[in-house]
Amino acid sequence: MITDASWVLTCAALVFLMQAGFLCLESGLTRNRNSINVAMKNIADISLAIILYWLVGYSLMYGPSIGGMVGSLAAPLEHTSGEISFFIFQAMFCGTAVTILSGAIAERVKFPVYIVITIVIVCFIYPIVGHWVWNEEGWIRQTGFDDFAGSTVVHSIGGWCALSMLFIIGARKNRFDHKGNLSPVYHSNLPQAMLGVLILWFGWLGFNGGSTLAFNDSVPLILLNTMLAGGAGLVASLFIERLVLNHYTPRSAINGVLSGLVAITASCNVIDPVSAVIIAAISACITFGLEMLLIRFRIDDAVSAIPVHLGGGVWGTLALPIFTFEPSEGTSLITAVFTQFSGIVSVGLFCMTVTYVVFRLINSVYPLRVDGHSEEIGLNISEHSQGNEVYDLIKVMEEQGKRNDLSIRASVNEFSDTGLIARYYNQTMDVLEDTNQELEFNKLKYEAISQNSPIGIISVDPSGCCLFANIAINETMGLDAELLTGLNASNYSGEDPSLLVLKEWIRLLLGNKEATGEYEFKNRHGDIKSVYLQVGLELTPDEQIKGYILTINDITERLQLERQLKQAQKMESVGHMAAGLAHEINSPLQFISSNVDFIKSSFSNLIAMQKVYTDLLCKIDSHANLPESNDDLDFIMEEVPNAIDQTLEGVDRVSNIIRFMKELEQPSGREFASQNLNRTIENSVVVTRNEWKASADLKLELDKSLPETPCIESEISQVLMILIVNACQAIQESSPNSKGTIKISSRFDEDNVTICVMDNGPGIPNTIIDKIFDPFFTTKPVGMGTGQGLSVAYKIINNQHGGKIAVKSKERVGTQFRITLPRKRENSESVNFNHGESVTAS
The missing domain is CATH 3.30.450.20 (PAS domain)
Structure with a gap:
């Protein structure tokens, strides 16, 4: 005959077996790299739970009540067979409550932190809630609250604590993308997880059956309701998943069985089998909905512990009065349900508050989560140093990335599945390394091309x-x-x-x-x-x-050269045209000059003749009636010679211009020749007269004894014209309404001939005086100058003639350009000099 003590001990053994079920379930549903960590936590929590519950928890839960809130630690465990049996049974319940939490927060919490969690639940949360509900003097028990085998006391405690911890630690790394979409999880071993469900189902028979604390007539009904609830939960879960998501998954089957078992735990001793099926089916639907809700709010429960144990536990506790209520005087269904609801809320607030406050404080000084790298490689390695072939392959990949060395290869164990993967990985890396070397070569080649x-x-x-x-x-x-x-x-x-x-x-x-x-x-x-x-x-x-x-x-230089070329072509055309005009003008100009000379000579003879004629008339007839004077005739006699002289002067000036234009068009070669530079200066002044006559008075101070100087006359003329035109433009810009002064002088010494071109224009600013001989430098607006003039002048004087061109300027006073040419040429080679000295007047 089975005694009550032996029955309780047998059921305690079955409940202990549930730890093996939780181990299989949670390690099978988590990823392979964390499965050892999950198993370690399951072994650790039941071990600690037994010791701590024996030391502290049991007395707090079942010792003499202090105000209905907590038991007294002064009441030690009595060493009778009945009480020891009861203690062992309750210790298994305590371990179960902790294990529920371990699955929910799996894959991210440090192992020492989980030990602290176990201590807090076993020594404080579980015994206090147990005292409220299952101690005869507990304050919730006194309200009429009923929970036969622990839908609230065991399962809801685990769920409430898990929810608080998830609020603190958050989701696993990369579980949700930035849009909130769920990343898939590849479970380490689903068949093992389903085996765990069967072990849990088997252990549940002891969980519910042993809660009678005696082998009596209610045990068979309890066991029947437990078996029916597991089956009904599975059927309902698969049905609702098919209806909503159009498929069946192992996860849904697991959750269905467990949620049915959790819900029936509160009332399995007092309901009929039909009610057990209904309660379990509704619990499965609630679990399905809660799982979707957690995903919606990005709450990452690794094994669905909250939908199953919290959702199923709350529903099962509320369902008890709904399916068992019998009307009596002074009671109602609403009152009964409210009593259950009040107890659930009280337990939930206590569990969540204590868990959140304690572990939020701990987290502020010691992080509860492992770091990102540890989470990536898995807690098997980071927390327990338990590697495997997959991790060895990952380490090879990490090393390749750190060292940027694709020549590193993974070790291959041909006997294992991972070794086969490693072999094909190495083959892929061989191809990749060759391709990378080719890409690197091409990269260097094209970089060299682009950089050069x-x-x-x-x-x-x-x-x-x-x-x-x-x-x-x-x-x-x-x-x-x-x-x-x-x-x-x-x-x-x-x-x-x-x-x-x-x-x-x-x-x-x-x-x-x-x-x-x-x-x-x-x-x-x-x-x-x-x-x-x-x-x-x-x-x-x-x-x-x-x-x-x-x-x-x-294309700056190209465009400048194009503009310069166009200007040169234009000037060449103008030169050809000018030469042609000069030729065409020169012929009629010659006979105009000859005719004017003839008219001048003839008119002189005519004047002499007229005078002789007048004197003769006077002698012939002294009494002739001749006018005393003829003003018109006298005016003509006086002015016509002047007019003829002015005409001859103009013709001579035009002849000089034509002669100079011919010299420009057909210079006497590019060879140096001794030239009269005074004549060159005068010719340049004549040619540029149209530029300076309206804006400046031009004065010449030329040394009449200036010796002839070896030079290319056309190029010296070009330099002089550049300087004269620049001086005119500077004067016009600074004094548009008044005339300025340009003075050109020449002098010589033993070695050199010096020509100075001075103006009283605005002067050149100190900030740019060193740049004026640079090619393309100009201060004029776009389209008004190419910036080539002074650069050309510099090349002609310094490079071709071996002389120097220097500038001296003072703002608002004027500018002086000084050209120095050697009187003798040492050889026919070009002489290169640096820029002419630039002296700024102070």
Whole structure:
């Protein structure tokens, strides 16, 4: 005959077996890299639970009540067979409550933290709630609250504590993406998890059956209801999943069985089998809905412990009065349900508050979670140093990434499945290494090509961020290639003109507008740059834009040369035309000059004749009636010779201009010859007269004894004309309503001939006086000058003639250019000098 004590001990053994079921279930539902950690926690919590419950928990739960809130620690465990049997049975219940939490927070909590969790639940939360509900003097028990085998006291405690912990530690890494979508979890061993369910189901017979604490007539009904609840939960769970999600999953089958068993635990001793089936089926539906709700709010319960144990436990506790209520005087169904509900809320608030406060404080000084790397490699390794072949393969991959060395290979164990993976991985790496070497070679080759290209190159991604810029971008755009890399120019808000131009180009590209073409801008150094921008597209295999390649060609010099060439061609045409005109004008001018000379000679004879004629008449007839004077005749006699002289002067001036134009068009070769530089100065003044006559008075102070000097006369004339025209333009700009003065002088010494061209214009600013001989430097507006004049003058004097051209200037006073030419040439080779000295007057 079975005694009550033996029955309780047998059921305690069955409940202990549930720890093996939880171990199989939780390690099977978690990922392979964490399965050992889960198993370790299951062994640790039952071990600690037995010891701590024996030391503290049992007395707090069943000792003499202190105000209905907690038992007295002064009441030790009595060593009778009945009480010891009862203690062992209750210790298994305590271990079960802790184990429920371990699954929910799996894969992210440090092992020492879980030990602390076990201590808090076993020594404080579980015994106090147990005292409230199952101690005869507990305050919730006194309200009429009923929970036969622990839907609230065991299962809901585990669920409430798990929920609080999940609020603190959060979801597993990468469990949800940024949109809240759930990432799939590949369970380590689903058949093992389902085996765990069967072990739990078997142990539940002891869990519910032993709660009678005696082998009596109610035991068979309890066991029947327990078996029916597990089956009904599975059927209902698969049905609702098929209805909603159109499939059946092992996870749904597991949750269905367990939620049915949890719900029936509170009332299995007092309900009929039909009610047991209904309660279990409804519990399965509640669990399904709660699981969807947790996902919606991104609460990551690794084994669905909260939907199963909290959801099923709350429902099972509420269902007890609904299915067993019998009307009596002074009671009602609403009152009975409210009593149950009040007890549930009280337990929930206590469990969640204590858990949240305690572990939030602990987390502030000692993090509850493992770090990100430990979570990635798995708690088997990071917490327990238990590696495997998969981890060895992962370490090889990590090492390859850290060292950027694709030559590292994984060790291959041909006898294992992972070894087969490692072999194929190594083969793939062989191909990848060869491809990487080829890519690296091509990368270096194309980088060398781009870096040595005189054309600026910029690579831009679709967002406008610069990925690459070659060295030539420094010359073409005035930008630092290193600083440009990584910069999103489309968001640039500074004042750098080159970056503002780049920003405009990128905005055109991002707006799908045409950007290719010529552009002119002033760079950060103040230089005017002309560039030609060409845009190439980087496309993905599906024709999507991957980026843009901008090639920037500096065409500043080319455009200047083109303008210079056009000007030279124009001047050449003008020269040819001028030479032709000079030839055509010269012929009639010669006979005009001859005829005017003839008229002058003839008119002189006519005047003499007229005088003789007048004197003769007077002698013939002294009494002739002749007018005393003829004013008109006297005026003609006086003015006509003057008019003839002025005409001859004008003809002579035109002849000089024509002669000089002919010399320009057909100079006496490019050879040096001794020239009278005074005559060269006079000719230049004549030719430029139209430039200076309205804006300046030009004075010549020429040394009449100036010796002839070896030079190319046409080129010296070109220099003089450049200086005269520049002086005129400077005077006009500073004093448009008054005339200035230009003075040209010549002198010589033993070695050199010096020509000075001075004006009283605005002068040259100190900031630019050192640049005036640079090619293309000009202070004139675009289209008004090429900046070549003084550069050409410098080359003619310094390089071709071996002389020097220097400038001395003072703002608002004037400018003096001094040309020094050697009187003797040492050889026929060109002599190179640095820029002429630039002296700024102080």
